[in-house]
Amino acid sequence: MRSSPQPLRGEQPYSAASWLVGWAVFLSSGFVASVLLNSAWVDCDIGVNASANLGSLVVASMVMATVSTSVWALMRWATGRRRLLTPFLLTTATGILLLWPFMAFWRAPDGYPVSTCPPDNVPPWWPTWLPL
Secondary structure (H helix, E strand, O other): OOOOOOOOOOOOOOOHHHHHHHHHHHHHHHHHHHHHHHHHHHHOOOOOOOHHHHHHHHHHHHHHHHHHHHHHHHHHHHHOOOOOHHHHHHHHHHHHHHHHHHHHHHOOOOOOOOOOOOOOOOOOOOOOOOOO
């Protein structure tokens, strides 16, 4: 009868709370990214009615969710596996910082004409002090 592998000395197994927070980070960051991008597209008359735009929205949300979850895993590894609050706060701050390049890259599909959000398809609710 084989026993389950034991963690290395000084290494603690991941807890259920860690996995739960990891899933919450994945789902919430993907949701926030999709809502933010959808709002920008609707306000600038790009919309998500076309299947190409819907596919772009899904890909963009999955990229943001995957990157945020990878940051969560990295922060958990860097701060120690017993802690949850510090890596969660660092992951949240990093996720907020990642929203700016995310919006700068995905806010307008390539070649889409400037319509109701001149100049450069920047939505009216986007902060003016933060360039896109």
